[in-house]
Amino acid sequence: MLAVAPIIALLLCPALWLVLGRPRFLSEKTPREKPARISVIIPARDEEDNLPKLLDSLLAGKTQPHEIIVVDDGSTDATAAIARERGAKVVAPAPLPDDWKGKPWACQTGAEAATGDWLLFMDADTWFEPGGYEFIPPLAHEDCAVSSICPYHHIQSPTEELSAFFNLIMVAGSNAFGLPASSRNNSALFGQCLLISADNYKQIDGHKKVRNQILENFHLAEHLHQVGIARNCYLGRGVIAMRMFSGGLPNLWQSWKKGFTSGAKQAHPRALVLISLWLTAGMTILVSLLVAVFTPSASPLFLGLTAAAYSIFALQCGWAFRQVGRFSPLNAFFFPVGLIFYQALFFTALWEKKRGTQTNWKGRDVS
Numbered sequence: 563m564l565a566v567a568p569i570i571a572l573l574l575c576p577a578l579w580l581v582l583g584r585p586r587f588l589s590e591k592t593p594r595e596k597p598a599r600i601s602v603i604i605p606a607r608d609e610e611d612n613l614p615k616l617l618d619s620l621l622a623g624k625t626q627p628h629e630i631i632v633v634d635d636g637s638t639d640a641t642a643a644i645a646r647e648r649g650a651k652v653v654a655p656a657p658l659p660d661d662w663k664g665k666p667w668a669c670q671t672g673a674e675a676a677t678g679d680w681l682l683f684m685d686a687d688t689w690f691e692p693g694g695y696e697f698i699p700p701l702a703h704e705d706c707a708v709s710s711i712c713p714y715h716h717i718q719s720p721t722e723e724l725s726a727f728f729n730l731i732m733v734a735g736s737n738a739f740g741l742p743a744s745s746r747n748n749s750a751l752f753g754q755c756l757l758i759s760a761d762n763y764k765q766i767d768g769h770k771k772v773r774n775q776i777l778e779n780f781h782l783a784e785h786l787h788q789v790g791i792a793r794n795c796y797l798g799r800g801v802i803a804m805r806m807f808s809g810g811l812p813n814l815w816q817s818w819k820k821g822f823t824s825g826a827k828q829a830h831p832r833a834l835v836l837i838s839l840w841l842t843a844g845m846t847i848l849v850s851l852l853v854a855v856f857t858p859s860a861s862p863l864f865l866g867l868t869a870a871a872y873s874i875f876a877l878q879c880g881w882a883f884r885q886v887g888r889f890s891p892l893n894a895f896f897f898p899v900g901l902i903f904y905q906a907l908f909f910t911a912l913w914e915k916k917r918g919t920q921t922n923w924k925g926r927d928v929s
Contacts, residue, residue: 601678715887753779
């Protein structure tokens with residue numbers, strides 16, 4: 563009977579390929595005869611440490627944006643001064659209205675100040691790899707599809723390795739890279755790097771309809787879908803990168819928690835089911851492993867199936883983690899550590915949401 567658990571895990575492992583089996587990367591730098599006028603809009607709140615790298619990467623390439631707008635969202639550090647030093651236009655939004663969240667309000671303010679034909683919204687903790695920005699103008703083509711890119715996560719400390727499952731599930735939950743191709747018709751968008759024409763932005767009333775949403779990118783995708791505007795999603799390896807948690811474990815914990823339950827609620831049902839099945843495989847393997855360790859009389863069949871399931875899941879993790887970030891191969895081999903951390907944060911977020919506990923991020927309630 564013990565052998566049933568690893569057999570179930572083996573049967574559930576293919577769920578990963580169904581939700582993430584066809585990753586899509588940018589591969590074209592074809593110049594346009596008439597370069598698109600792209601306004602880069604960067605909402606920034608106390609981003610003096612991150613902003614220089616992004617601005618320098620935008621200014622280093624052969625192709626330059628039409629303009630760079632930094633929306634200084636109530637910063638108490640040198641964010642505005644750093645932006646001006648590098649030639650960006652600095653915009654200070656009006657006081658945050660009661661029915662708006664901070665990021666949508668900053669994005670809306672930046673869009674209203676922009677003069678380009680296309681708007682490229684970028685998080686301040688991202689940056690372009692050398693030559694990476696040259697992939698962006700070809701996306702601004704006549705069919706006016708909205709494009710978003712998930713930045714490749716650069717890892718610089720062991721603590722940051724704990725983001726692996728979160729990054730992976732964020733990408734898989736977009737429903738943009740699954741099998742078959744027809745399953746990707748209603749994909750979400752990545753909020754860290756989003757390119758939309760100014761006309762399409764006005765057509766959906768900008769960020770006004772998502773003004774009170776924590777994960778505004780999911781809701782923007784829904785509004786675009788309702789009016790028939792196509793959405794293209796890409797993974798950013800070799801083009802755009804990010805480092806999310808230089809502030810250590812507390813920063814990582816609070817950041818993932820702030821939008822975790824909202825993200826699960828907004829994920830496409832098919833993607834959510836497949837992700838859940840794959841995570842169930844991982845937890846079943848973990849239980850089987852514990853049984854194998856603490857049950858000396860376990861049969862060779864059970865031990866062999868457990869070892870096979872563990873190996874297959876670890877190989878899946880190794881492949882999938884490398885699609886979304888520069889994670890160590892050891893992270894995949896010791897996947898139970900990251901998986902337990904993921905489950906602990908997930909259930910903590912659910913419990914706090916049920917209790918009505920507020921989640922604070924940069925001095926604001928983002929519950």
